[in-house]
Amino acid sequence: MESIWLEYAWALLILIGLEGLLSADNALVLAVIAKHLPEDQKKKAINYGIIMAFVFRFAALFAISFIANVWQIQAIGAAYLLYLGLKHIIKARFGKENKNIREDIKKDAAGKGFWPTVSKIAIADLAFAIDSILAAVALALGLPDSPLPEFGGMDGGQFLVVVLGGIAGLILIKFAATWFVKLLAQRPALETTAYAIVAWVGVKLAVITLAHEDIGVLDHHFPHSTVWTIIFYGVLVAIALLGWFAPGKSKQSQTDQL
Numbered sequence: 627m628e629s630i631w632l633e634y635a636w637a638l639l640i641l642i643g644l645e646g647l648l649s650a651d652n653a654l655v656l657a658v659i660a661k662h663l664p665e666d667q668k669k670k671a672i673n674y675g676i677i678m679a680f681v682f683r684f685a686a687l688f689a690i691s692f693i694a695n696v697w698q699i700q701a702i703g704a705a706y707l708l709y710l711g712l713k714h715i716i717k718a719r720f721g722k723e724n725k726n727i728r729e730d731i732k733k734d735a736a737g738k739g740f741w742p743t744v745s746k747i748a749i750a751d752l753a754f755a756i757d758s759i760l761a762a763v764a765l766a767l768g769l770p771d772s773p774l775p776e777f778g779g780m781d782g783g784q785f786l787v788v789v790l791g792g793i794a795g796l797i798l799i800k801f802a803a804t805w806f807v808k809l810l811a812q813r814p815a816l817e818t819t820a821y822a823i824v825a826w827v828g829v830k831l832a833v834i835t836l837a838h839e840d841i842g843v844l845d846h847h848f849p850h851s852t853v854w855t856i857i858f859y860g861v862l863v864a865i866a867l868l869g870w871f872a873p874g875k876s877k878q879s880q881t882d883q884l
Contacts, residue, residue, distance in 0.1 A: 630783075631772075638787050641787065641790075641791035643866075644761060644820060647820035652754040656750065687788070705828070705832075706760065710757060715822055764828065767784060767831070769850075815873075823862060826862060826865060
């Protein structure tokens with residue numbers, strides 16, 4: 627029983643770290659989108675953005691049971707997470723610098739009024755909320771069943787991990803996003819690392835989908851097996867370590883990126 631709770635605690639810590647990096651990126655994108663506005667309107671737009679981020683993330687929590695129980699939604703979620711993560715990695719490795727991507731966002735928003743900018747922020751918030759809930763559900767569904775009763779169509783322990791991860795994301799986007807933004811400036815490779823983890827979590831959700839009793843490509847118990855657990859967390863830790871120890875960019879590049 628203790629090993630189960632240790633696995634839950636480990637998954638929750640990973641989710642909180644991932645939520646922190648996604649929240650930092652969310653906050654950074656909000657700042658870039660609102661950058662062209664006058665100072666008073668900029669602060670107001672960013673505050674609206676934070677409020678909408680809260681609303682969308684809470685709304686996403688109510689979609690947990692639907693995502694968790696329908697294999698077609700799981701398959702779409704897995705494909706989306708893989709697309710999101712790999713798209714970012716490919717652009718970071720072979721495409722333009724991330725700062726150019728953010729410049730494109732800024733140029734697209736420039737010249738537009740307050741409310742069009744707020745609507746653009748809302749779209750960004752919605753995308754990040756979807757990323758957040760899918761990553762949380764994918765991590766939680768791979769955990770073994772807990773002794774807690776079912777809630778929201780999920781095992782009680784798994785549901786608790788998703789909810790706590792969602793709450794952590796809300797707290798981080800409000801209070802810790804600035805710290806994570808500074809961390810990304812010091813270690814810019816962590817942004818790509820976060821999306822690499824998102825893609826790997828997408829693989830995990832794909833494994834869960836393929837092991838669904840209605841699909842049967844993989845053994846139904848494989849996502850909860852010791853072998854897959856070791857593989858998943860081993861690769862995840864390797865990705866995190868590579869991102870953390872990757873060489874940083876010059877101060878000028880960091881300034882340009884922000």
